[in-house]
Amino acid sequence: MIAFVLHYHEIALKGKNRAFFENKLMENVRFALQDLPLRVERLQKIQSRLWLELLPTQKETPAAFWKEMRTRVQERLGRVPGLANFAFAHRESNRCLDTLAAKIWQTISPATTEVSSFAVETKRSSKNYPRTSVQINSHIGAYIQQKSGWKVDLTRPDLRIFLEIVGENALFYTEKIPGIGGLPIGVSAPVLCLISGGIDSPVAAYLMMKRGCPVQFLHFHSFPFTTKASVEKVEQIALQLCQHRLQSKLYSVPFGELQRTIVAQTPPPLRVILYRRFMMRIAEKLAQTANCKALLTGESIGQVASQTIENLTTIQNAVQIPILRPLVGLDKDEITRYAKKIGTYEISLEPHQDCCSYLMPAHPATRTTPEQLRKAENALDIEELVKRACQQVEILPISGQAP
Ligand code: ATP
Numbered sequence: 001m002i003a004f005v006l007h008y009h010e011i012a013l014k015g016k017n018r019a020f021f022e023n024k025l026m027e028n029v030r031f032a033l034q035d036l037p038l039r040v041e042r043l044q045k046i047q048s049r050l051w052l053e054l055l056p057t058q059k060e061t062p063a064a065f066w067k068e069m070r071t072r073v074q075e076r077l078g079r080v081p082g083l084a085n086f087a088f089a090h091r092e093s094n095r096c097l098d099t100l101a102a103k104i105w106q107t108i109s110p111a112t113t114e115v116s117s118f119a120v121e122t123k124r125s126s127k128n129y130p131r132t133s134v135q136i137n138s139h140i141g142a143y144i145q146q147k148s149g150w151k152v153d154l155t156r157p158d159l160r161i162f163l164e165i166v167g168e169n170a171l172f173y174t175e176k177i178p179g180i181g182g183l184p185i186g187v188s189a190p191v192l193c194l195i196s197g198g199i200d201s202p203v204a205a206y207l208m209m210k211r212g213c214p215v216q217f218l219h220f221h222s223f224p225f226t227t228k229a230s231v232e233k234v235e236q237i238a239l240q241l242c243q244h245r246l247q248s249k250l251y252s253v254p255f256g257e258l259q260r261t262i263v264a265q266t267p268p269p270l271r272v273i274l275y276r277r278f279m280m281r282i283a284e285k286l287a288q289t290a291n292c293k294a295l296l297t298g299e300s301i302g303q304v305a306s307q308t309i310e311n312l313t314t315i316q317n318a319v320q321i322p323i324l325r326p327l328v329g330l331d332k333d334e335i336t337r338y339a340k341k342i343g344t345y346e347i348s349l350e351p352h353q354d355c356c357s358y359l360m361p362a363h364p365a366t367r368t369t370p371e372q373l374r375k376a377e378n379a380l381d382i383e384e385l386v387k388r389a390c391q392q393v394e395i396l397p398i399s400g401q402a403p
């Protein structure tokens, strides 16, 4: 058997909704591990943390099997939104500190050849426990010191022994692994992410997943005026974002004809904002059928001409549904760092023909007003254009692979 203690942070702050958040997190943890040759023997809440025990589904379990399983479980847990940190851990009754100290020593000593200093860090969640954390630290510490000859170093020890007293149990471990934090997917409403193939929009999708939103994807392409490469690229990005078996959908909508209509009938400087307003109108319609409660983009203030506060406002004004822009305050370096971390950067760098660079005006307006746009759109049959685009939508299922 292998076991893990899982810590969440923000969920612990939720009042009455806490059980809902915890249950969602447990559901997502189970799902992330489902295809490994392991069975969840136990997954339970104990005082603001989860305890997970895994048994093998196969008979032969050599040491190499457990080593691999530990790595793979850690990899999976490291991508489950809602986990602040987690650890490969052991559980023991806390009644007798001497027995506990002996158990800790017996468990950790085989793997500690390079150690010459250590520290014990106890957290006590059971208020009725007769000893304080400091007393437990020194009791366990004295035992380990006597067995090992290591010196105690509370600031920079070679080895930290973490101990958590919860209920009747003591959990202990030596390596705390950071999770990605945030909230479990599914506790917030679903959103529809407008994804372009660039660096920004995948990062926006990731950030909202981390706020608990299931994300679906919408891409506009200019095929047959350009190649369809952008659709394949965006599909790859969506798969990367849905790794670990998340399920989603990619809506792909041809936009070239609509762009040509805009180009033929409106002033060049307003084109980009008009493209965006039409994208939002189409997205709003599709969001209704996809049951998404908000749209999501990778826009960031000042990054390009279309992303001034004035232009973001005139884009929002085309629709009722809220447009979420989690990157508004980030600069390109910060966004790029995220993109590298989540593994979408390399895919985004691949060249593709973006539908917006196709038929791009030389001098896009940086400060449009609602009045200007209303006037320009008088020349267009908005409802008909949106309806026609929605009729041409293609839907691709996205089913993230396990690594
Ligand atoms: P990105 O790096 O995500 O492409 P960008 O910096 O290139 O963003 P723009 O091209 O101005 O910025 O696009 C702003 C946002 O509009 C994108 O982040 C995306 O949400 C949306 N968007 C742009 N083009 C498309 C498209 N072809 N299909 C779907 N959404 C798009």
Ligand code: MG
Residues within 6 Å of the ligand: 196, 197, 198, 354
């Ligand atoms: Mg782009």
